Structures are given as structure tokens and as C-alpha cells.
Amino acid sequence: MAAVIEIEGLRKTYKGLFGGEHRALDGLDLSVTAGQVHGFLGPNGSGKTTTLRTLLGLIRADAGRMVLLGREVPAALPQVMDSIGAIVESPQFFGNFSGRKTLTLLAQAGGVPLSRVDAVLELVGLTDRARDRVKGYSLGMRQRLAVASALLKEPKLLILDEPANGLDPAGIREMRDLMRDLAADGVTVVLSSHILGEVQQICDSVTIVAKGRAIVSGPVEHVLASQDRGEYRVRVDQPLLAAEILTEAGAQVDVHEDGFVVRDLVDPSWITRTLAARELFVAELVPLRPDLESVFLTLTDSVDQQVGVR
Numbered sequence: 001m002a003a004v005i006e007i008e009g010l011r012k013t014y015k016g017l018f019g020g021e022h023r024a025l026d027g028l029d030l031s032v033t034a035g036q037v038h039g040f041l042g043p044n045g046s047g048k049t050t051t052l053r054t055l056l057g058l059i060r061a062d063a064g065r066m067v068l069l070g071r072e073v074p075a076a077l078p079q080v081m082d083s084i085g086a087i088v089e090s091p092q093f094f095g096n097f098s099g100r101k102t103l104t105l106l107a108q109a110g111g112v113p114l115s116r117v118d119a120v121l122e123l124v125g126l127t128d129r130a131r132d133r134v135k136g137y138s139l140g141m142r143q144r145l146a147v148a149s150a151l152l153k154e155p156k157l158l159i160l161d162e163p164a165n166g167l168d169p170a171g172i173r174e175m176r177d178l179m180r181d182l183a184a185d186g187v188t189v190v191l192s193s194h195i196l197g198e199v200q201q202i203c204d205s206v207t208i209v210a211k212g213r214a215i216v217s218g219p220v221e222h223v224l225a226s227q228d229r230g231e232y233r234v235r236v237d238q239p240l241l242a243a244e245i246l247t248e249a250g251a252q253v254d255v256h257e258d259g260f261v262v263r264d265l266v267d268p269s270w271i272t273r274t275l276a277a278r279e280l281f282v283a284e285l286v287p288l289r290p291d292l293e294s295v296f297l298t299l300t301d302s303v304d305q306q307v308g309v310r
């Protein structure tokens with residue numbers, strides 16, 4: 001599959017008013033394949049917005065290479081911009097205009113056929129409220145109106161900075177369904193977020209950034225598998241004795257208040273066999289699979305520690 005976004009070695013240092021410097025991007029790499037929903041994740045201040053703004057030509061990088069839809073940018077931005085919809089800052093709408101009027105004005109200004117207005121209203125699920133004034137819209141509806149405005153040009157690539165910010169669970173669910181529908185229609189979606197549970201459900205692939213660098217990237221299941229430590233939580237009568245037996249037999253065991261966890265295990269049946277041989281019978285054996293949140297915290301913490309010891 002062709003890459004829709006390709007970024008290599010992106011660097012950006014902000015210069016402060018009094019001669020200070022802040023390195024926001026420190027050689028960042030990012031690759032997004034066509035037709036995917038890609039999560040661009042990182043803690044606050046890790047460089048997500050700076051990356052997206054640089055990609056869209058809103059700020060200038062110090063170094064690095066960026067390719068958008070097969071064209072080198074920023075040089076080719078005028079040629080590719082019509083194929084890209086982006087929301088990198090909360091768009092401001094006139095509260096007294098209706099959703100339809102807002103989109104109609106934007107369509108006219110952008111030379112987009114007016115038939116697109118009803119199409120995008122339908123896509124984002126705002127048809128029923130299209131005649132209402134925007135000032136009566138919920139935050140979720142305003143977000144959907146913003147997405148509708150970004151979809152007017154029928155973009156091949158949609159870039160959204162924190163689309164779920166400030167939304168309640170129902171709003172987040174609507175946004176998630178919308179992203180999936182767009183991807184099913186062939187639109188590549190890149191969204192930055194730190195609502196990781198949602199990202200895990202929406203995204204096909206992710207890039208996790210910390211301190212201006214990508215620390216892991218790939219399909220969600222690969223990223224999760226890469227951090228799988230083969231852990232199993234065991235519940236059994238006499239947990240302390242059981243933990244001792246397994247440790248003596250060579251297992252890595254962490255004892256907790258409510259039982260124990262065996263790590264780095266390939267075959268969980270080894271636990272049941274080993275304990276049964278000593279007349280201890282396992283009541284529960286639960287694989288502990290990492291989720292995106294635990295992977296994110298482990299990886300970004302380890303970057304913090306590396307920077308701390310430098």
C-alpha cells in the first residue's frame with residue numbers, strides 16, 4: 001500500500017523571546033499508509049501539533065523531509081492541498097449562522113459544488129439539525145460541523161488534531177463511528193489523541209511520540225504484541241506456597257496482595273502441570289495482555305527516564 005504521509009528526520013526548535021530555545025521535534029519519523037485510520041499519540045508537549053502544523057505548511061521545519069500524497073512538501077503544498085482536509089485548531093463558527101449556511105459559505109469560498117453541503121451534513125449526521133443555529137449546537141455537534149467543513153473538498157486524507165477533545169462518551173462514540181465510516185469510504189484518517197482507549201478501538205495503526213521523536217510505530221496489534229511480556233495472573237489456594245514452587249521451578253513470579261503474576265511465559269499449561277504435580281490446583285489463570293494505554297505509559301515513561309539520566 002502506498003504511503004500517504006512520509007516524514008523523515010523532522011526537526012523544529014522554537015526560539016523564545018529572550019534568546020531561549022525549545023526543541024519541539026528532534027528527528028521525528030512518521031509513515032501513514034493509504035486507507036488507514038492512524039493514531040498519532042504522545043503526551044502533552046511531545047510535538048504532535050507541531051508535526052501536523054509543519055506538514056500543512058503552517059510553520060517551517062528546521063530540517064527533515066516530508067512527502068504528502070506522493071509529493072514533496074512544503075514545495076508541492078499548492079498541488080496537494082485540495083486533496084487534504086485538516087482541523088489542527090478548533091475552528092470558530094458564527095453562532096448566528098445555521099450549520100447549513102456555514103457550510104454553504106465555506107463551499108462557495110472554496111469553489112466546491114453546493115451539492116456537497118448536503119452530502120457532508122449527511123456524512124457527519126447533522127442533516128436533522130442543519131437549519132439550527134450553531135450557537136445551539138453541543139460541542140460534539142460543533143466538532144462534527146468542523147469535520148463536515150474539512151470534508152467539503154472530498155479529501156483523500158483527513159488530518160484531525162485531538163478530535164475527541166472535550167467530547168462526552170456519546171460524542172466520542174459518534175466521532176469514532178464517523179472516522180470508521182470515512183475509512184470504509186477510502187479516506188485516510190490521521191488523528192492525534194491522548195484518549196487511548198478510543199484510539200485502540202478506532203485505529204488500524206499508531207505512532208507513539210515522546211520528546212519530539214517517534215518511539216514506536218506500526219499496526220496496533222503489532223505494537224501491543226511488542227510489549228507483551230507473557231504475563232499470567234494465577235489464583236490458587238495457598239498462593240505463597242504456589243509462588244515458591246513456581247519460582248523454584250525457574251519461573252519469574254511477582255507476588256501481589258491478591259495472588260501472583262508469572263512473567264515471560266510461553267506455555268501457560270506449564271503452571272497448571274507444575275502446581276498439580278504438588279497437589280495445588282489452579283482456580284483461575286488469566287493472560288494479562290497489554291492495552292494501548294499501558295504500552296503508551298511504559299514507553300513514554302522510559303523515554304522520560306532516559307532523558308533524566310542523560
Ligand SMILES: Nc1ncnc2c1ncn2[C@@H]1O[C@H](COP(=O)(O)OP(=O)(O)OP(=O)(O)O)[C@@H](O)[C@H]1O
Nearest residue numbers: 014015022024042043044045046047048049050051
Ligand atoms: N509557538 C511556540 N513557541 C514556543 N514553544 C512552542 C510553540 N508551540 C509549541 N511549543 C512547545 O513545543 C513543544 C511541542 O508542542 P506541541 O504543541 O507540538 O505538542 P503536542 O504534542 O501537540 O502537545 P498537546 O498534546 O499538549 O497539544 C511543547 O513543549 C510546547 O510548549
